Amino acid sequence: MNGWLSSLADGNVSMMESPMHADGAPSLLLGAAVNGALIVFAVYSVAVILIAIAADRFGRKNSFLGEFFLGSRSLGVWAFALTYAATSASGGSFLGFPSLVYTHGWSVGLWIGGYMIVPLVSMGLLAKRMNQIARKTGAITVPDVLRDRFGSSSFGTVCTLLIVLFLSINLIGQFKAGATIIETLLAEQPIYEMMRAWVARVIGDGLGLAIAAREPGYVLSLIAFAGVVVIYTAYGGFRAVVWTDVLQGLIMVAGVALLLPMTLWAVGGFGAAHRQLARMTPPENTHLVIARIDPGTSDSSSSETPRGEVEVPKASWVILGSTEDGDKRVFRTKVRAVVAVDESEATWTVDSPNAAPRLIPVIEITTPFEIEKITQHDLHGDLQARPATEADYLAAELEVPETGYAYGANQPGVYTRLPGPHATKATGFLPMGLALSFFLMWNFSGSGQPSNMVRLLAFKDSRTLQRAIFTMAVYYGLIYFPLVMIFVMARVLLPGWEVESDRIMPEVASHVTALAGVPWLAGLLLAAPFAAVMSTMDSFLLVNASAITRDLYHRNINPRASEQRLKTISIGSTIVIGVVAMVLALNPPKYLQDLVVYTTSGMSTCFLAPVFLALYWRRFNLAGAFGSLIGGFLAYNVLFLIGSAARNFERLEPYEPGGYHPFLVGTVVSFAAGWLVTVLTPPPTNETTQRFFGEATEAEPTV
């Protein structure tokens, strides 16, 4: 034990569970919020399936293939704008992004700042030409466009296979994210817990899958979430996806519009929030040993220390020090720990061979006014004195010296300044080189995503494009900047959530609605993350199904397939891909999150330059297209190979030359390779150039 610990008055621990686990009035309010989440999910699931049925009936009069994969190229302003926006906003927008803002403060505003111009760049850059060429060639997928532009089925097939590879990996990640969100939001709700127990029994009876055995709640959530998405996507196709995207897009903006004023009210105004935020310093990391108090030394009112199992839930508060001298230290547990029957010390399930089970990882709060707030049990304003719990029989001691943030430790104002605090990076969260990298990446990687590109094939006319770009610009302004404001204020409202920062969105929703006396509204706010994940999953699912049905089967294997056969294959492939991804998500690869990041920007790196050059450069030819595709792919993968090798392949991480993201480096290489190979090889035929770049016979346009 560290010597100085003995100077603490007694080492007794005052423990307060996380609000979600609490007893008493506040937890009742929070419980109502969680019930609300379950109801919202149920209502929401029924609504999207009804939308799919309506979409199917609406589109029956149209040709199946064009309708199922492209909505018959008839999207109007709202549908086009909101499906594009909702597809771009994934679960990360409402869970990962708030977590980043909470952890790093205002610097995350600059990190996402590129979104101020994303609608213009990501839609405007390619939309008009993509749509025009798709009409000329009858293309309904991105590989369709490329195949016809270069007159090469082999190039179309390579593009298709790349899309299927990247999107399949990404789809597993989206399924996992969706299940995790459901699990997070519905945990502890009685009906959900009852079903979870049932799933645990079924799994125990022999359906055993490794992860399932550990996490029946995850399995239940995955089946529910993925099931709904697969059903409505397979039934209603593109139009159902777009219509549900519109609903999902409206839910997202409504969630933000409700959350912002409620959070402002809860925190006492933005000026007050800033003054508190400016005084905050980041927490420190350390470990505690938590043990039973020997009989006879306990301050507890009980005369006897229980010998049964005692649980210390994740995110429990631990307060060390005496009340009298005011020298209190406040910690929060990062993991769930248990004092087993007849054991004296709490242990946790370690996540690495080097971790010691008896050392419970915690953060220590370092900001004086936060310590005061927590020790006075004033986290919720109306929080009353808590009833005695098992914690009264526990004692804690600090056994490992605390470690401050690599950037920002003991530095008031760090949450309001750049580069923002960071636990492990001495350069802080966002050095300026990285800020530039993200600004450009958000803009140009959005343009290069096949799931976004396919929407550019679907809008009705130029007037729709004009209005949709502006609609999306306003929409993003209403979503992203307010989200930064909300979760900067969340730091002030709810300290200590660094231990589980992905939960900050549901916690804030529960907290502010409880304070406002409308806890049922939390359920409505929590529909936003459901919506965000679903709208991304359905699009990825459909792009994958279109790649198999249209690009591989219809154009390569059986160009004369009947409409009925295409329908069977389309619906069948959507279901099969969804089910396979769901099964794989039961046992996701170890570094799935790394893989998702890798595939997301990897697709853009491969496709942005070939598509852009195909649309705008007359001289660009098939060899150049292959050069561009392969150049981008190789550059991107080499950077990941170097970065991962430097970490002994323990993680999939890129090498970032000069601090620039591999997407930017890969895209530059892709453009350069496309140009070089093109100028070294013969130009396309005059017929091709005339077809794609020659004057059309349409009337003069009006501005």
Next chain:
Amino acid sequence: MKLDLVYRHARRETAVIITLCFAMAAWSLGAAALMGRGPLPAEQIETDAVGGFPTWVIWSLAIPWVFATLATGWFCFFFLANDPLGEEEADSPIHSNPHAASRSDEASAGEMGGA
């Protein structure tokens, strides 16, 4: 060869889009680098704000964001040409599957086997 009107317009519009993107990056990141980097003197930590926003956030995020939205509006309604994007070709899958009425599933299955 006379160039297609949509192509010519799209090329001009793309140049403006890319210029706007880099201009906004320069403004936002430039203001952030000048006004937002590094710790402030203790007496300015709480006061360096406008309406609760850190000063650098106003100049590098809030105002540029509003400007970018207005610029997007200008681009959409006063610069982006309302070009006709053309008609679908007769055999486009958007119109119909030309084989839908004439061919049975059995026939297609035969073709598939021979493919």
